[in-house]
Amino acid sequence: MIIDHPLLGPRDSAxxxxxxxxxxxxxxxxxAETAAQDFYEYGYLRDxxxxxxxxxWFHEAGDRSWLVVTRNTLTHEISKVQLARDVxxxxxxxx
Amino acid sequence: MLKSPAPISLxxxxxxxVHDLMPITALGGTEARIDAFDHVxxxxxxxxxxxxxxxxxxxxxxxxxxxxxLLGAVPGPGKAVLHDPEAGFWMGPDQWMIGAxxxxxxxxxxxxxxxFGETAxxxxxxxxxxxxxxxxxxxxxxxxxxxxxxxxxMEAGDAQRTMIHQLGCFVIRRQDADHIRIxxxxxSAGSLHHALIxxxxxxx
Numbered sequence: 001m002i003i004d005h006p007l008l009g010p011r012d013s014a015x016x017x018x019x020x021x022x023x024x025x026x027x028x029x030x031x032a033e034t035a036a037q038d039f040y041e042y043g044y045l046r047d048x049x050x051x052x053x054x055x056x057w058f059h060e061a062g063d064r065s066w067l068v069v070t071r072n073t074l075t076h077e078i079s080k081v082q083l084a085r086d087v088x089x090x091x092x093x094x095x
Numbered sequence: 096m097l098k099s100p101a102p103i104s105l106x107x108x109x110x111x112x113v114h115d116l117m118p119i120t121a122l123g124g125t126e127a128r129i130d131a132f133d134h135v136x137x138x139x140x141x142x143x144x145x146x147x148x149x150x151x152x153x154x155x156x157x158x159x160x161x162x163x164x165l166l167g168a169v170p171g172p173g174k175a176v177l178h179d180p181e182a183g184f185w186m187g188p189d190q191w192m193i194g195a196x197x198x199x200x201x202x203x204x205x206x207x208x209x210x211f212g213e214t215a216x217x218x219x220x221x222x223x224x225x226x227x228x229x230x231x232x233x234x235x236x237x238x239x240x241x242x243x244x245x246x247x248x249m250e251a252g253d254a255q256r257t258m259i260h261q262l263g264c265f266v267i268r269r270q271d272a273d274h275i276r277i278x279x280x281x282x283s284a285g286s287l288h289h290a291l292i293x294x295x296x297x298x299x
Contacts, residue, residue, distance in 0.1 A: 007172040007173075008172055008173055008255075012243065015257075015258070060263070061256065061258040062255075062256050062257070063172070063185075063187040064187050065187050065188055083188065085188070
């Protein structure tokens with residue numbers, strides 16, 4: 001499987017480590033009234049889709065950047081690769 | 096309690112005693128190690144001062160300006176700027192490694208901290224890396240056995256991070272066509288050296 005790194009171009013997936021569902025970027029608000037339930041779901045509950053899935057990949061043997069990789073879990077086709085920090089900032093996160 | 100005679104690690108200087116410490120290279124020698132073969136030479140480079148620079152969020156532009164003043168250009172992704180005396184290469188988004196001769200720039204990190212001010216976070220890296228210069232006609236063959244970088248497609252000034260012998264290393268293609276510089280974790284200098292020597296034997 002080849003991941004087309006937004007900065008470095010096509011790289012073998014062996015250079016990367018899978019770090020989980022990209023929804024981990026959306027950490028719940030700890031001050032919300034439902035924080036306990038929100039963090040329970042954030043920490044433990046995942047969908048397991050047969051199809052398109054946004055995933056976090058860490059370029060461990062490369063530039064150490066975190067990527068959001070949109071991958072089809074049935075075919076391993078990759079349709080989109082973005083820097084995770086760009087995704088996080090586009091959702092209003094500064095860090 | 097200190098008993099006399101003083102332990103051999105202490106030597107007298109004037110009226111006091113100081114530790115008798117000998118600087119050693121990453122491979123543990125008193126001089127940098129050189130392994131010369133007919134087809135390739137692997138030389139430990141003990142003369143490098145290193146510091147990393149990471150632009151702080153919101154300060155990217157002034158940080159880039161300072162980098163440009165220092166190196167002549169801002170190294171882009173996968174690139175190095177082979178400038179003298181300071182050189183630098185891209186490590187990741189808004190992160191660079193700066194290197195300079197240790198003789199003249201032993202306090203490189205302090206100098207860069209002053210230079211970049213609030214625009215970047217600077218970390219001393221000299222003690223974290225071992226540097227090997229690989230030269231010779233078989234350099235490309237050796238590099239191919241070592242790691243997955245496309246060495247024959249790389250040009251002078253290309254710098255890539257990759258795995259060598261399970262170690263995260265930087266491979267920098269230098270000005271001379273038969274020269275690569277490899278930076279690896281200093282605590283595993285012996286393992287990296289072993290991998291280089293093994294690759295040298297296999298390309299003989």
